[in-house]
Amino acid sequence: MSEESPTPSIKPPPKTSALGDAVRAYLWNLRRWSARTFTGENLVSSMKTFAWVAPLTILIWVYAEREQVVQRETTIPIAVKSTDPNRIVSLRPGDESIVAFIGGPRLAVDRVIELVTNPGKGPIVQIEIDGRGYESGKWVPVDTERYVGENPIFRNRGVAITSCKPRTLQILVDELVERDVEVRVPTDVTNLAGSPVFEPSTVRVRGPKTKLEDPRQPLVITADLANREEIQLPGPHQLPAVSVRANISDPSITLSPSTVKATLDVSQKEERYLIASMPIWQSTPTGFLEKYRIECPPSISNITVIGPHDQIELLRKGEVRPKAQLEVTAEDEGKQRTARELKFDLPDRVKVVAEDKEKTKVLFQLVKPE
Structure with a gap:
């Protein structure tokens, strides 16, 4: 009977945690993926792809930015012209510019705003009006948004005009006439x-x-x-x-x-004469001074006049006393302090010299008595 060989003892595997197994498995898989992915050939291929994808992405972003739709409020200088050579059209005073929203692609809107707000010699936005069929000397209302929006500067660039102020423009249509007038x-x-x-x-x-x-x-x-x-x-x-x-x-x-x-x-050379001071007389409508008190300087000083020798002598000798006149009308009611050119009572053919014209304007104001 043979002797049995002893059975070798088998050591149990070391105990490991599930988390450790998972980490090792992840690292092993990551190493295999990196070895397959980051080869020289793959890196070169990736760089080539990036070389054309990156610029394309930037171009797409720039295009999207340019085509972004915006609306911007802008003051737009305008002018009107007649398509009929025998008619003339003009804007009501104060309507030489409008306020409107310009909407469309951002780049186009920015370009249009630059053009209309820096017109150079005159407004770039011209409104064409056919004056035929309108009575001469009459005001014609036109829709601001329609007539301004049809201008090629907006239409050709794909932008729109909205929310115009004023909404309606008043256009004066007038007939062009000719007259022979005597020269004086x-x-x-x-x-x-x-x-x-x-x-x-x-x-x-x-x-x-x-x-x-x-x-x-x-x-x-x-x-x-x-x-x-x-x-x-x-x-x-x-x-x-x-x-x-x-x-x-x-x-x-x-x-x-x-x-x-x-x-x-x-006939004779004109002479100059300095008037040291002249009183300012007030000319007003009937009953005007019962409602208002006129605040203005009582006199004007150091005014040079020019005229024939014999008429200037009347001033020198005191035979004619000059005076200035401030004309106030009913249209001045409700206005703030106003500048007005004086009129003068002077000898025949005597006038204020041109360089003193600015000095003949005075400020006045109507004040209701308390």
Whole structure:
């Protein structure tokens, strides 16, 4: 009977926790994944992909930013023009600009705002009005959003105009007319012997009918002689080109021709005289001073006048006492302190020199008595 071999003893495996097994398994899997993933070939491929994906992502982001829809409130200077050459249109005073929201892609909105708020010589937004069919001299209401929004500067850039203030614009439609008007000597030229001869004696004036035919301000055309050196030299003179001008200030009024030939005779040289002080008289509507007290300076001082020798002598000798007049009208009621040019009671053909014109404006205010 053979002797049995002893059975080797088997040691039980060391005890491990479930958490430790999980950590080791995770690390082992991570090591295998890293070995397979971060090979030289894979790294090169990833860098190539990043090289075109990153710029594309940036481009997409920039495009999305540019195309972001925004709305911005902006003040827009505007002007109007007529599509009919025989009509002229104009805005009501104070409506030379509007406030509106400009909406659309951000980049387009920013560009439009830059254009309309920096117009240069004049408003870039021009509203075209067909004046035919409207009565001359009448105000026509137009929808602001429609007429401004149709301008190519907005339409061609894909932006919209909304919430306009004012919502309605008042447009004056007027007929353009022509008149032949006689050329006159300006009232501030007082030292001529007889009437000068102008060639041509009339000029053709073209402008709005309501302006040229306004009975409150009759149209007068004068030759610009006041600043000519020849006016200070006694004797006959021929001036080949003297500018003419209208008493109505309006850029739409044109004169043809714009200069005339003048033949004149200067009788005597004008003299200057300094008036140390003049009282200011107040001219008001009937009953006006019962409602208001006029606060203004009592006098005006150091005013230089110019005129013929014999008329200036009347001032020097005190035979004529000059005075200034402040004209106040019912339209001044409710206004704040106002500046107004004085009128003067002076000898014939005597006037205030041009350089002192600004000094002839005074501030006044209407005050209700307590």
